[in-house]
Amino acid sequence: MSESVTVALVDDHAVVRRGLRVYLESFDDLSIVGEAASGEEALRQLDLWLPDVLVVDLLMPGGIDGIETTRQARALSPHTQVVVLTSATEDERAVAALRAGAIGYVRKDADPQTLLDAIRAAARGRTLLDASVAGALLQELTREQARQRADAALTEREQEVLRELARGRTNHEIAEALVVSDETVKTHVGNILSKLQLAHRTQAIIYALKRGLISLDEIEEP
Amino acid sequence: MSESVTVALVDDHAVVRRGLRVYLESFDDLSIVGEAASGEEALRQLDLWLPDVLVVDLLMPGGIDGIETTRQARALSPHTQVVVLTSATEDERAVAALRAGAIGYVRKDADPQTLLDAIRAAARGRTLLDASVAGALLQELTREQARQRADAALTEREQEVLRELARGRTNHEIAEALVVSDETVKTHVGNILSKLQLAHRTQAIIYALKRGLISLDEIEEP
């Protein structure tokens, strides 16, 4: 049973999937048992594949993202270990991914060998952290905590308001969307600004976008 | 001489590069003569590789992007044809890429065969447009033109103001940055909003970010 590690791939880019598949299949101890272009599709197929390792791209526009995919995959198939694949620019979310149940974390700009090692380690239930990644991760951990304190300082309602804010809506429009009075929205906006130490709503928009509280793609063209 | 097509890869993600290399090398008529993690590196190596086809990822954070890489590569080595590889979400820039001298344009979520076809076509000096991409591209062309009209409608000064706006600055701060009076800035902002048919400056921020007039990375944390 320890002959071959079964692997499934989740990435919205077919070209990348094919490349990974061919690359990974060139190693005898790995076999690819499935591919999916989205988190939803992967979760649907998961009980058919029952892979030892699920390699998930973090950034998948449209449906649920890699973190949510990880969380649900861990719930559906505890045996399956998840290795998250990320772009270089978004390792702020590494900690979130690990917290969601991922055991491995590999940046796409890392040495390909790293991915291989991570998959093999994951199949054994071990986390393998590349040295360069580990350093960045530690930094991120502290930054993440600092940010969490800041984000956590925002109540749920305030985060809702912030997201609406970031869509370019006025207080009045937000009030209608959340079915509260204009005054309430003003209170929330005021609290958000003072908690985050921002001067205007415009800076709040930038804050929300930078933090990934909302993505540009979610915002409809004004 | 028509035995083998020489190909070089430019992508900031080593994992993706390796996957592509292994995949492409599995075809006898292709041979990979070089890899680079950035546009700058690719341009430095270009006269050593002299590939028939250069496959360039559009999105490369940090240095010059895929479009600029394309432009310079075409200038340095006219023999080399460029195939641009893009994420699904950014084919707004396809037209810009083609204008920069790319002959091929493949989305990462396309069938891997498409990339193969595009590379082979490029080596013959032909553009091969996947049907699904061609449709999207036509749409984009019209949208691009519409957008160009809209963007061109903004005078240079207005674009400057818009970029400042998108940084989350107030009219007064913009006035100081551009060394004009507050009134002038108000005029520009007003013109921007009416030209773009936007209601507030918040929407102008979103407009600027969506259009790529300014990137999130350029905006310092408020």
Add this chain to the structure above:
DNA sequence: CGCTTCCTCCCTCGTTTGGGGGAGCGCGAG
């Protein structure tokens, strides 16, 4: 030379925001 475009500045008016205060109501921790 007129003409247009752009940049600059000024004014007024009404609306939107942000900061300050206060005040109920529900809910969970101590």
Add this chain to the structure above:
DNA sequence: CTCGCGCTCCCCCAAACGAGGGAGGAAGCG
């Protein structure tokens, strides 16, 4: 049960903002 906290709403006020108008000067063009 009391206290704190989150959510809701209210009032007032000053600053910022957006809409509308007008106007002068520099540059480019027919």
